Amino acid sequence: MTNTVEVEIPLFIKINSADNTAIIVNTSGLKEGTEFSCGLTLTEFVPQGHKVALVDIHPNEEIVRYGEVIGYARDFIRKGSWIRESLIVMPTSPEMDSLPIATKVSKVTPLEDEYTFLGYRNADGSVGTKNILGITTSVQCVTGVLEFAVKKIKQELLPAFSNVDDVVALTHSYGCGVAIDAPDAVIPIRTIQNLAKHPNFGGEVMIIGLGCEKLVPSRLNDGKEDDNILSLQDEDGFIKMIESIVAMAEERLQKLNERKREVCSVSDLVIGVQCGGSDAFSGVTANPAVGYATDLLVRAGATVLFSEVTEVRDGIHMLTPRAETQEVGEALIREMKWYDDYLNKGRVDRSANTTPGNKSGGLANIVEKSLGSIVKSGTTPIVDVLAPGEKACKKGLVFAATPASDFVCGTLQLASGIHLQVFTTGRGTPYNLSVAPVMKVSTRNSLQEQWHDLIDVNAGKIATGEATIEEVGWEIFNEILEIASGTKETWADKWGIQNDLALFNPAPIT
Numbered sequence: 001m002t003n004t005v006e007v008e009i010p011l012f013i014k015i016n017s018a019d020n021t022a023i024i025v026n027t028s029g030l031k032e033g034t035e036f037s038c039g040l041t042l043t044e045f046v047p048q049g050h051k052v053a054l055v056d057i058h059p060n061e062e063i064v065r066y067g068e069v070i071g072y073a074r075d076f077i078r079k080g081s082w083i084r085e086s087l088i089v090m091p092t093s094p095e096m097d098s099l100p101i102a103t104k105v106s107k108v109t110p111l112e113d114e115y116t117f118l119g120y121r122n123a124d125g126s127v128g129t130k131n132i133l134g135i136t137t138s139v140q141c142v143t144g145v146l147e148f149a150v151k152k153i154k155q156e157l158l159p160a161f162s163n164v165d166d167v168v169a170l171t172h173s174y175g176c177g178v179a180i181d182a183p184d185a186v187i188p189i190r191t192i193q194n195l196a197k198h199p200n201f202g203g204e205v206m207i208i209g210l211g212c213e214k215l216v217p218s219r220l221n222d223g224k225e226d227d228n229i230l231s232l233q234d235e236d237g238f239i240k241m242i243e244s245i246v247a248m249a250e251e252r253l254q255k256l257n258e259r260k261r262e263v264c265s266v267s268d269l270v271i272g273v274q275c276g277g278s279d280a281f282s283g284v285t286a287n288p289a290v291g292y293a294t295d296l297l298v299r300a301g302a303t304v305l306f307s308e309v310t311e312v313r314d315g316i317h318m319l320t321p322r323a324e325t326q327e328v329g330e331a332l333i334r335e336m337k338w339y340d341d342y343l344n345k346g347r348v349d350r351s352a353n354t355t356p357g358n359k360s361g362g363l364a365n366i367v368e369k370s371l372g373s374i375v376k377s378g379t380t381p382i383v384d385v386l387a388p389g390e391k392a393c394k395k396g397l398v399f400a401a402t403p404a405s406d407f408v409c410g411t412l413q414l415a416s417g418i419h420l421q422v423f424t425t426g427r428g429t430p431y432n433l434s435v436a437p438v439m440k441v442s443t444r445n446s447l448q449e450q451w452h453d454l455i456d457v458n459a460g461k462i463a464t465g466e467a468t469i470e471e472v473g474w475e476i477f478n479e480i481l482e483i484a485s486g487t488k489e490t491w492a493d494k495w496g497i498q499n500d501l502a503l504f505n506p507a508p509i510t
């Protein structure tokens with residue numbers, strides 16, 4: 001049996017009883033005259049994932065999906081016709097001065113069974129899911145030299161340390177030529193500091209600097225000038241630089257090689273969720289399944305981070321009621337306001353988020369995209385809010401403020417300490433992180449068929465009725481435990497796909 005079923009009968013999905021729109025499920029779209037079992041007839045062709053009007057909608061009337069207003073009709077929209085993006089006037093963002101806070105805080109019911117995985121316990125109590133030598137850099141000037149050294153380490157040293165998975169150079173484009181004392185510089189600096197302490201590095205620190213950069217290497221080493229730091233300007237020539245880096249790596253590889261996996265509780269896991277290349281199915285299949293898995297993880301005691309400020313901004317009125325306390329609610333609003341100001345400075349607004357791919361996938365605007373995006377957060381209370389790049393320290397559901405850009409969000413969640421990122425995609429993107437795996441969840445069967453050797457979990461079968469949201473949610477949950485234990489690999493890890501780190505630097509460059 002295959003995962004897919006040819007859908008012969010015309011299908012649409014209406015999410016909420018209040019909706020006056022639904023999206024078309026069939027892969028090739030549906031032609032004019034198609035009749036549904038409920039009696040609705042299409043007055044024109046409607047592509048897959050795009051919206052059909054379930055009733056006549058008059059000019060200026062609300063267009064409703066997920067039970068929320070995603071826009072207003074620009075013209076008369078006939079029942080059975082295609083609601084194109086051009087027919088929708090986008091609503092304004094929710095006001096943030098009178099939001100309800102902590103009014104809908106649900107009770108978390110622990111899972112009946114106890115779930116565990118095999119991880120590497122670190123001296124500070126944290127747990128790693130991979131065993132990696134991470135080499136931190138204080139400035140981009142060292143990247144070329146370090147990459148030369150890493151190639152040598154991987155070829156000549158790594159094979160002798162069979163317990164170590166990889167050697168990763170944490171290279172980036174920060175460190176000098178930047179306004180290091182600007183208020184917002186705290187974001188890239190904190191990110192580099194926390195990346196260096198990722199639990200997968202086992203507490204072994206190695207920092208390569210140049211010697212004259214603004215970001216002084218000791219700032220990445222708890223303020224200490226010790227043998228964790230090597231400055232290239234202290235070395236006598238290129239060959240000596242490489243020899244010193246290799247020698248430093250060897251000492252740490254010996255220690256890392258001693259690490260052993262042991263049984264750990266799921267509560268030791270920190271999991272990030274993200275979406276990228278979204279389509280109209282994201283909010284119907286993959287994101288609700290991830291939301292279910294988020295609830296399972298939280299109920300098992302784990303920490304789950306959800307992010308992407310521009311994709312929660314328009315649904316903020318649905319999130320502040322879930323803040324566990326007044327303080328958490330205010331922190332959510334603080335991060336939204338910070339981002340509104342940041343976008344204002346660049347003279348754009350949140351409508352700059354949606355891509356041509358989102359739109360051809362059926363998402364008309366950021367409001368519709370947001371409503372589909374926030375369901376990744378499940379239903380449990382939001383217990384904490386992290387400013388960009390801060391380390392997660394509370395168990396439960398946490399909002400980690402980041403841009404929605406896949407790479408920047410991935411890098412910031414990594415700094416916050418995620419062991420794995422669950423990534424939903426409708427259009428398809430192969431992105432992966434070198435320090436923690438990125439598990440791809442497809443929104444449509446057709447993407448899973450096309451990218452059968454990149455997609456880890458297919459949520460498209462929810463749209464065709466072959467699986468329920470709960471079943472796919474459990475599949476994601478179980479897969480996370482296997483990947484965390486090292487007994488299974490994501491496709492992207494198997495192929496060794498690795499994208500560069502992308503720091504978020506809202507401060508000036510000099």
Ligand code: CA
Pocket residue numbers: 274275276308404405406409
């Ligand atoms: Ca994203």
